[in-house]
Amino acid sequence: MKPMKHPVLALLGLLAVAAAVVVSPAVQAVEILRWERMPLAVPLKVGQERIVFIDRNVRVGVPAGVGERLRVQSAGGAVYLRASEPIEPTRLQLQDADTGALILLDIAAEPPKDGEAELEPVRIVEGNNSTARYGDQPDGADAPHARAQEQAGTRTARRETPIPVVLTRFAAQNLYAPLRTVEALPGVMRVNLRRDLDLGTLMPTLPARAVALASWRLEDQWVTAVRLTNSSSDWISLDPRVLQGDFLTATFQHEALGPRGTPEDTTVLYLVTRGRGLAQSLLPAIHRFDPAVHLPQPKATVSNDREAHHAQ
Secondary structure, three states: OOOOOOHHHHHHHHHHHHHHHHHOOOOOOOEEEEEOOOOEEEEEEEOOEEEEEOOOOEEEEOOHHHOOOEEEEEEOOEEEEEEOOOEEEEEEEEEEOOOOOEEEEEEEEEOOOOOOOOOOOEEEEEOOOOOOOEOOOOOOOOHHHHHHHHHHOOOOOOEOOOHHHHHHHHHHHHHHOOHHHOOOOOOOEEEOOOOOOOOOOOOOOOOEEEEEEEEEEEOOEEEEEEEEEEOOOOOEEOOHHHOOEOOOEEEEOOOEEOOOOOOOOEEEEEEEEEOOOOHHHEOOOOOOOOHHHHOOOOOOOHHHHHHHHHHO
């Protein structure tokens, strides 16, 4: 065997390799969970944070009973869960902020055991049996046209939540929630609205004053927020069946109006229309008129009688 020409360099090389092995962090495994419309089990350990990667912006629905024992944070397509106390089996809802799609998680938190390894992060991926989405074209006569649109990149974005629901929720947040908490809605735009719009035909049977506040549009649908104020001294139950007009949906912020002058005498009505705004969806106003105005007026005979009497 030939002696090494550079034993010092060889020794340094071995030390470098050993140091790299020692200082390199261990690769942490990620548990893959496939969402196929069945709740996903995500166990937790008390005092340990577990990350759920979902790669989309989501809202997390937490039951009120576990809110103080579970810290939930959502950022950049990841949800961070940390239990401070043991938690019985509980279901969380993850809702896509853009499409409204839901993913269900079943969690339960237990104290960690001695020597037990920490739970690895979780990544949720779409399964093969994904939920049918609003806007999907059926495999029928329209299928070739839909495929052509998809290839051209002009197909409308698919939504699992109906547009009237999305628009109504967006309008309610803009009117009642702090601006910093209003969720972004891609594609929505503010629409100019006439403040002097006559809404006298909207609820002709109720003693309430209606004033248009604001309007937004998403795709081919409009939502208009209308302020309702009770003008009577009685409570008024609000029923969408009394509304007059061509509306896709109608939603009241509150179910009743209190007597005039009370804090409950005002609420907001959200009207969703398709293909046109609120002004074009109202019934035309019918004005009262006196038919006698259009009849020929009789000749004045009183003055003639006076002239004849004076001549005599």
